[in-house]
Amino acid sequence: MQHRQMFIRCTRTRSRSSGEPYVTYRLVQTARVGGVVKQTTLLNLGSHFDLPQDQWSALALRIDELLRGQAPLLDTALSEDGLALAQRYAAQLIALKPSAAILSLPGSAERADGVTSDPGRFQEVDLDSIELVRPRSVGVEHAALSVMRECGFEDKLSALGLNRPQIAAAVGNVIGRMAHPGSELATHDWLRQRSGLGELIDFDFEAMDLNRLYRASDALHSHRQALQDHLFAQAQSIFGFAQTVTLYDLTNTYFEGLATGVRKAARGHSKECRSDCPLVTLAMALDASGFVRRTQVFAGNAGEPATLKDMLAGLGAAPGATVVMDAGIATEANLKWLRAQGLHYVVKSRLRERQFDPALATEVQTAGQATVKLQRVIDDQGNVLLYCHSPAREQKDRAIDAAKAAGFEAVLTKLQAGLSKPRGTKDLGKIMERIGRAKQRWSRAAQHYEVEVTKDDTGKQVKTITWSKRIKTGSAAMHPGVYCLRTTLVDLDDATLWHTYTMLTDLESVFRSLKTDLGLRPVFHQVDRRVEGHLFISVLAYHFVHMLRLKLKTQGIDDSWSTLRETLAVQQRVTTTLQRRDGRAVHVRKATRPEPRHQKISAILGIAPNPGGTHRVLV
DSSP: OEEEEEEEEEEEETTTOOEEEEEEEEEEEEEEETTTEEEEEEEESSSSOOSOGGHHHHHHHHHHHTTTOOOOOOOOOOOOOHHHHHHHHHHHHSOTTTTTGGGGGGSSSSOTOOOOOOOOOOOEEEEEEEEEEEEEHHHHHHHHHHHHHHTHHHHHHOOOTTHHHHHHHHHHHHHHHHHHHHHHHHHHHHHTTTTOHHHHHOGGGGGOOHHHHHHHHHHHHHHHHHHHHHHHHHHHHHHOOOOOOEEEEEEEESSSOOTTTTTTTTTOTTTTTTTTOOOOEEEEEEETTEEEEEEEEEEEOOOTTGGGHHTTTTTTOOOTOOOEEOOOTHHHHHHHHHHHOOOOOEEEOOOOOOOOGGGEEEEOOOSSSSEEEEEEEEOOOOOOEEEOOOOOHHHHHHHHHHHHHHHHHHHHHHHHHHHTTTTOBBBBBHHHHHHHHHHTTTHHHTTTEEEEEETTTTOOOOOOOEEEEEEOOTTTTTTTEEEEEEEEOOTOHHHHHHHHTTHHHHHHHHHHHHHHHHSSOOOOOHHHHHHHHHHHHHHHHHHHHHHHHHHHHHHOOOOOOOHHHHTTTTTTEEEEEEETTOOOEEEEEEEOOOOOOHHHHHHHHHHSSSSTTEEEEEE
């Protein structure tokens, strides 16, 4: 006859490293087998176990009931926290491999009839007793972990000096940003309550303090250059691309709160139109393959031209490599610096004068099968000016010009109508001030208008306002749909130059993905290093997302990350509990079968369809 009982034990011990005394708590089982009493530690509950002592007995009893698949035998008066702990500890015991402490669970030791804690595949059970408990998502986590390990991310963190809990927290930060974008606080809740990542990496996120995620963010940021270099080198090795082109651009994101303690928080031009919030700017240099070479955080009001040297100096670009960037960064000083470094460039020209002759243009097809016309001109410095005409851009330019012109003319019409009204404004000073404001507001249209104001005999009142429109030669309105590229690559043909510049749209899509799919915005932190750590976690998440998408794209799957995430997220890991005829309980912990689309993705990535494997426990 075997009599078994669980209880919580408080043990005083000392740290092996420092010798400092501390208290730890354990879930212990005592069993009388024949005339011998044995005690076995089932789980180490850690030193932060803070359930009141008057609930310990009820907690142990509830864990035993859950393992046996029983409803509560009596009102245990457990608090909500106590019930949650019981679910968590029971799940941990079920998830243990048979070779571990699970062998000592109540009724699970090997018996005379040969039954062990690892039951066979065939059992006689009561189907009415079936319960499905503790669902946790594993689909996105499994796919993300596969590419993370292919890049040797965890090994690199270990080589940088991070210990196992720090590595687990770092992995949780990055995969959390991929699967459930948000702040570190939101990631902490997701890891503890909704994700099965802990089972895949053998780490208990439910016991992890929020501060560990923050400290992991600090560690990632402190090693950001080493990590970026390592991951880029791994991507080069895996995909075999040549490092020939660097894409460079900036974006910004806004703070929730005043961010008074953040030195780089500043008001500036918000790309999300959040002029009411302080901003911070993220600069990124990418290879043409789309993988990140370098990132840096600047103040929210940083001027784009001034950031280029800081970002590209020491980047290690091969001699003769090409930099692609937008007009905001392409100042003459920056272009001169690039030439001095032996680098080529393809940039959108800042020149306002445009010229385009369709008769001298060549044609190129876009990915959407639209036709773009290209006209090559050699400037005074021997560089190529490539004037490009896009029908879609022409339609957009004409619509913008029409709206701007209508707005400017509406102001002039209103002022003219007011001259004939008894209370209308006729004062010359006020009229000229309002015309000046209109020219400033509608500057794109106002440059094409000549406005004449006729004064009365006193010279202080306005009699009439007249205007005429004449499109300026060489302006955007004269050549709608035309923009100009400037490059030192004089030996390349027009189509190749144009396709090289359109790589910049890939970087723009990266920024969109960072802000919409990977939780870059908004920023809630109020400390400098935490702000930069938050942004860097999104950059790391982007690297692994991009790697996943490139692998799938080679096999014809070109879905966005949001679509892939929805497809993968349906797979859950669930515990099924059933009662046997003899009163014992069978627990099976296993992932749900992936959907057909999910199965195809798993096959391409070469990952198992059952993440975490199957655990069978007989209690």
